[in-house]
Amino acid sequence: MSEPARSYHHGHLRETLLETAFGLVDTQGVEAISMRALAREAGVSSAAPFRHFADKQRLLDAVAEKAAAELERQLDEASAECSDALTQFRAMSVAYVRFAAEHPALFDLMHSTDSVAAPFLGTVKDERRLKLIALIIEGQNAGLIPEADPELIALTSEALTHGLARMIVDRHPRLRTLSSQEARQLALAATHLLQSGIGLS
Amino acid sequence: MSEPARSYHHGHLRETLLETAFGLVDTQGVEAISMRALAREAGVSSAAPFRHFADKQRLLDAVAEKAAAELERQLDEASAECSDALTQFRAMSVAYVRFAAEHPALFDLMHSTDSVAAPFLGTVKDERRLKLIALIIEGQNAGLIPEADPELIALTSEALTHGLARMIVDRHPRLRTLSSQEARQLALAATHLLQSGIGLS
DNA sequence: TCTCAATGTAAGCATCGCTAACTTACGGTA
DNA sequence: TACCGTAAGTTAGCGATGCTTACATTGAGA
Incomplete structure (x- = not known):
């Protein structure tokens, strides 16, 4: 909050650019960012x-990776509060949909980014899938989740959750402020769908 | 294929622009189109x-509506070949995912377009939802689909189908040629998921 | 046949992404 | 400590874009 007399060298330009770009995408959408405007801002x-x-795409890739890291943080946080595997599984689905509802532009950018250019995105997805499958198996062992191919359950759940998230994002393209209460309700609806849909519990 | 001597007035400029934009989005992605390039081409x-x-956005809106009309045509075509409600229901889901796999950029544009600016998009979605619900009720009356809230079944199915379509599109951002055989396999996988997921038959 | 509105053109503005050539000053080394 | 190479900034500018304004052309209807 204090960079009073800066002479020639900025010092934290990269972080600064990344952070303001992140915030700008989140609040105004990806088409609102321009290299020149970011430079002016800094x-x-x-x-x-x-x-x-x-180039600009690399900057966007970096923003996408930052968004993925934030999503991951929220998923971890959500599942850490739960005890059994099934509850963790549900909490992660809810958190996923909520993130999409609260940060549609970041969510969209994340998924429109080539995961070759931003390998962290692919890594995170793979790890999450493994964690989901592990949770499903753990839940099955505890008798909380019915016996069925864990990969199929994971894929179905992913599709359902991602689909709900996308339906929300796609329906509110520019709606930037979805009250967190609304988001919560939507996320809970997703949980119910997961329950009734896959036959959990 | 023959506009040999054109003097001053083009005659079909609007259609021409729309069609070449449609094709360009389909094959090169939405960021490949520019007003000036379209003008040159024409x-x-x-x-x-x-x-x-x-403005450019209006052109893109028109392309999105054209894409929606094409999707709708393919869904109608797919369901027209089937006799009973359940088969129609499945055929539409398969066709939906296949369209997304074969035309990822158009599919993406369709859903990133504000449905206020392109009201046809909203209309089509609403009509499709009504048709799905009608099919579900019809299937229930025929004993083909288990008794449950038709709206919930429709929503679950929509989320699952849209989610699968999106996962395919998002995973292959620039992959423009997905063999139609691959697409068919993916679409069939979606059907199985719908069956096992929702508990149909 | 006249005319006017629809449709085209020419020229230009502001912005953008990106590059090239030059400058500054930080941090390791003699 | 003086030196210096290089990372990190600057200025200037190229080509492209979306879009506007003022003007030109022409086909269709009165």
Whole structure:
């Protein structure tokens, strides 16, 4: 909050650009960001950002990775509060849908980003799938989840959750403020669908 | 295929622009289209397109509506070949996922378009939902679909189908040629998920 | 046949992504 | 401590884009 006299070298340009881009995508959508505007915002010449990001797409890739990390954090946080496997499983689904509802533009950017250019995205997805399958097996062992191919259950659940999230995002393209109460209700609806749909509990 | 000597007035500029934009989005993605390039392609000055579309977004809206109409045509075609309600229901789900797999960019554009600007999109969605619910009720009356809230079944199915479609689109962002055999396999997988997931038959 | 509205053109503005050539100053080394 | 190489900034500018304004052309209806 205090960069009073900056001379020539910014010092934290990369972080600064990344953070303001992140916030701008979140609040205004991805088409609202421009390299030159970011540079102006940071009080730096319009060519400076290119010292830190080869081109605009790389910057967006970095934003997407940051969003993925944040999503992951929220999923971990949600599941950490639960004891048994089934509850964790549900909590993660709810948190996933909620994130999409609360950060539609980030969610969209995450999924429109080539996972070759942003390998962290692919890694995170793979790890999450493994965790889901592990949870399902754990739940089955505890008698909480009916016996069925864990991969099929995971895939079905992923499709259902991702589908709900997408339906919300796609229906409210520019709606940036969905009250967290609304989001919660939607997320709970997702849980019920997961229960009745897959036959859990 | 023959516009040999065109003098001043093009004659079909609007359709021409719309069709080449549609094709360009389908094959190269939405970011590949520019007003000026479209004008060049049509052999017309770069200001001419704005006589037919107020701005670029309106053009994209029109492309999205055209894509929605095509999707709808394919869904109708798929369900028309089936006799009973359950089979129709499944055929529509399969066709939906297949369309997404074969035309990812159009599918994406359709859903990122504001349905206020392109009201046809909203209309089509509503009508499809009504048709799905009618099919479910019909299937229930015929004893083909278990008794449960038809709206819940419809919503679950929509989420699952849309989710699968999105997972395919999001995972292959630029993959434009997914063999139709692959697409068919994926669509069949969706059907199985619908069966096992919702408990149909 | 006249005319006017629809449809096209030419020219230009502001912005954008990105590059090239130059400058500054930080941090490791002699 | 003086030096210096390089990371990180600057200025200037190219080509492209979306879009506007003022003007030109022409087909269709009165």
